[in-house]
Amino acid sequence: MQIDPLKLLAVARAEAELGQAEGGVPIGAALFGRDGTLLGRGHNRRVQDGDPSLHAETTAFRNAGRRPHYRDTIMVTTLSPCWYCSGLVRQFGIPHVIIGEAETFHGGHDWLAGHGVTIELLDDPACTALMTDFISQRPELWFEDIGVPSTSDNP
Amino acid sequence: MQIDPLKLLAVARAEAELGQAEGGVPIGAALFGRDGTLLGRGHNRRVQDGDPSLHAETTAFRNAGRRPHYRDTIMVTTLSPCWYCSGLVRQFGIPHVIIGEAETFHGGHDWLAGHGVTIELLDDPACTALMTDFISQRPELWFEDIGVPSTSDNP
Numbered sequence: 010m011q012i013d014p015l016k017l018l019a020v021a022r023a024e025a026e027l028g029q030a031e032g033g034v035p036i037g038a039a040l041f042g043r044d045g046t047l048l049g050r051g052h053n054r055r056v057q058d059g060d061p062s063l064h065a066e067t068t069a070f071r072n073a074g075r076r077p078h079y080r081d082t083i084m085v086t087t088l089s090p091c092w093y094c095s096g097l098v099r100q101f102g103i104p105h106v107i108i109g110e111a112e113t114f115h116g117g118h119d120w121l122a123g124h125g126v127t128i129e130l131l132d133d134p135a136c137t138a139l140m141t142d143f144i145s146q147r148p149e150l151w152f153e154d155i156g157v158p159s160t161s162d163n164p
Numbered sequence: 165m166q167i168d169p170l171k172l173l174a175v176a177r178a179e180a181e182l183g184q185a186e187g188g189v190p191i192g193a194a195l196f197g198r199d200g201t202l203l204g205r206g207h208n209r210r211v212q213d214g215d216p217s218l219h220a221e222t223t224a225f226r227n228a229g230r231r232p233h234y235r236d237t238i239m240v241t242t243l244s245p246c247w248y249c250s251g252l253v254r255q256f257g258i259p260h261v262i263i264g265e266a267e268t269f270h271g272g273h274d275w276l277a278g279h280g281v282t283i284e285l286l287d288d289p290a291c292t293a294l295m296t297d298f299i300s301q302r303p304e305l306w307f308e309d310i311g312v313p314s315t316s317d318n319p
Contacts, residue, residue: 062223063226097248156234
């Protein structure tokens with residue numbers, strides 16, 4: 010079966026839009042089998058659950074449940090994965106990552122590529138628009154989500 | 165206030181022992197403020213919650229709740245943090261990691277040290293014994309927890 014990266018990205022983007030509608034951080038992700046079977050999908054739940062550990066990728070990973078391994082999976086995310094989510098990909102040996110955009114945030118995907126992970130960066134304007142709007146409207150929430158102190162709470 | 169790393173480690177080790185008693189992966193962690201205030205503690209919950217995203221460090225991080233930043237925190241864990249948990253430390257700028265042991269598993273702590281994180285490796289025999297016993301008794305669960313395919317389910 011031929012995988013269409015844009016169709017897989019549409020699932021992650023729908024999750025990001027759900028997150029946006031809920032007033033959360035608009036980043037979505039999904040884990041697929043290499044044949045395109047959906048295993049788990051989800052979006053950032055920092056605001057919704059008060060849970061800083063639930064980035065989009067970790068939520069999709071969690072929702073896929075326990076698996077003996079991930080060597081036959083594809084992670085799709087609307088935004089370049091941060092170090093936390095890149096570490097997830099590396100540790101669990103996810104061999105393929107499809108990324109909506111890396112313009113508003115450049116995480117660890119070059120590092121992953123250097124460790125043999127196939128990276129497909131789609132430069133999707135709708136994913137970029139979601140983040141551009143969010144960062145301009147809620148900068149403090151965005152900085153909190155990536156662990157960057159704002160000037161007011163520098164230690 | 166002078167921090168005693170062994171006292172902080174005792175909290176993480178008690179979490180690991182709880183995990184062991186529950187039939188789970190016996191790894192524990194805790195997040196402290198730099199003055200030694202406990203912010204969150206937890207243990208691996210793969211078995212207990214059927215949740216592969218809850219490593220010890222991510223559980224402690226989650227249980228600490230939302231914070232504007234982590235530049236004034238210390239992560240304590242019974243075992244060298246895997247790439248997933250090392251990515252968490254790097255992304256959120258946790259500046260100091262105390263580790264019970266790195267003999268049974270060597271994760272990303274050298275990488276973290278190379279990125280300016282203070283690493284204290286305590287070589288605690290009780291932490292090593294917890295993992296040595298666990299790995300010998302439940303190797304398939306251990307490999308699942310770190311995403312390594314066992315020979316029977318190689319893709």
